[in-house]
Amino acid sequence: MAPRHTARLAQALILAVFLGLAALLATTTAEHLAQRGIRSGFDFLLEPAGFALGESLLAFEPEDTTLRAFAAGLANTLRVALPGVVLALTVGILTGFARMGDNPLLRGLASGAIDAFRNVPLLLQLLAWYFILTDLLPAADAALRLGPGVYLSKSGLALPWWGEQGFETPEIAGFGIEGGARLTPEYLAMLLGLVLYSAAYIAETLRGAVEALPPGQRLAALAMGMTPRQAFLLVVLPQAWRAALPPVTSQLLNLFKNASLAVAIGYPDLVSVAGTSLNQTGRAIECLSIVIAVYLLLSLAAAALSRHLEARSLRGSHE
């Protein structure tokens, strides 16, 4: 057999053994659960959830199924992770530039911020942001008015938005602010924490990539009559970006996974919904495997996208 075929066969064999083990594990676990009178299966997903969610992008009522609760949890995860990715990239690149720039004040600030956000565990940062927001902001009935219909309070940031009665302007009423759209303190703290933490890593990655480039590249560009700015933007940055892309995308992937800390500060993400469902139904293995499967799929999709981006950025560099 050609070595290639042997390798293929070996791989297939390893896969078969692995799948066999997984199947054995699954059937034996199911058997043991049955022996002990523990109900198992995914039928609970179609039963009414029975609990409410504090906020949800996807309309959700307690009468809806548990499956829909998981979907609403996933939507909430994406609601914080997707804007998080865009903002982290933006803030990270800007901070990276500031860190490498000529302005000593900006450089110092950027470097201090990077050190602070990279070196404190994310969970602590999230709790800190959350309690800063809820402690410092005024109660809902004394909300700060930032503009027409824009209020900031312990209940969050209220904005004019389309609601059940068409375009609504938030107003102070009852227990809080009603009408329009609202970004809760849980959501804001989550977004802020994730963005700053990831941005600090991205900024450092970028600086590393720029500094790893042979200095000759920049000097050659300057010798050809480019301004320092042109040399940076046209010669240094495109090459550094290529080197930085894999670690930056992996950092953005981490942001997705870190979004699972949301339950610590009361944001109803996928993990939070799974935790509540687990307790209502007792289906521990089922609820956790759903979370694992969803995160695996998200990560694989993001990894495929990042490979595609890397391939595109490398195109033309090896002609």
Place this chain on the structure above:
Amino acid sequence: MYRLLTSPRARARIGALALAALACVAAPAHAGKTLDGIKSRGQLACGVSTGVIGFAAADSQGQWRGLDVDVCRAIAAAVLGDASKVRWVPLSAQQRFTALQSGEVDILSRNTTWSLTRDAALGLHFAGVTYYDGQGFMVAKKSKVSSAKQLKNAEICVQSGTTTEKNMSDYFRAQGVKVKPVVFDKFEPSIKAFFSGRCQAYTTDASALAFIRAKEAPNPDDYTVLPEIISKEPLAPAVRRGDDEWFAIVKWTVNALIEAEELGITQARVDGLKASPDPAIQRFLGVGEDLGKSLGLDRDWAARAVKAVGNYGEIFNRNVGADSPLKLPRGLNALWNKGGILYAQPLR
């Protein structure tokens, strides 16, 4: 290649691997062996909460104290003759059932509500109620809310992993009122968020509300517990299914603690009462009939349990009642002949 897979050695190897993997998932269940296991280990493995003062919490010397803790100590005294031979396993709400199902603990004594789903679908047996609780709400006095029905559109802080979220949602659906839960996985952030003013109300079992108001509030007088009790929360210790002998021991130790109060047998008087002419007391203390034999224990089991932790009334007062910082009234947890609903099945 095919031959390789089916060769006895390869199969043995795969088999061993599979067994190792399975061992991580589930240790085999031995019916009727829980007591043997406890005796050979010399220790009762007791699953408790990670810290609810009054029910189970480690004090400043690292000693576990509380009503749930005393139930385990009573069982250790009855079974092993020594109330201190307990291995405490603090469990989160999410971990607790799995820990019991998988055999990590022999008993779950962790302010756990006895409900149909849990009883029927989780492979557990609940062994008798040790505290009748119910869910309530706490609000800031300045909000001028005097009834849970006024909480329309309120945001309510709650700790996840309990029956609380569903009760709350059921209650407000029945009232036709919408509220927004803010769900935390840990206790501390959930109460910190409430006291910072993030939520207009906090909900959990009434016993815990009393503790939170007394011990965690910046100023207890600024907060009030609303009159509505929206659920029944009979808190009960649980054991695994499949070991009826062990189930009986736990069930009857709980009954014995209550019966001791009915009979007036206290921690201090338990030795002196051995001379009592009352046949019920004699039976209880193993002076006359030997009730322990039918449980697989010796005749002093119940006397030892009471000597270790006192009767139910003493346990209640010490941990959550008049002699504790919580100062909870007996309420439903008084004896059936003293205005409560606590009733021991007869020990005879």
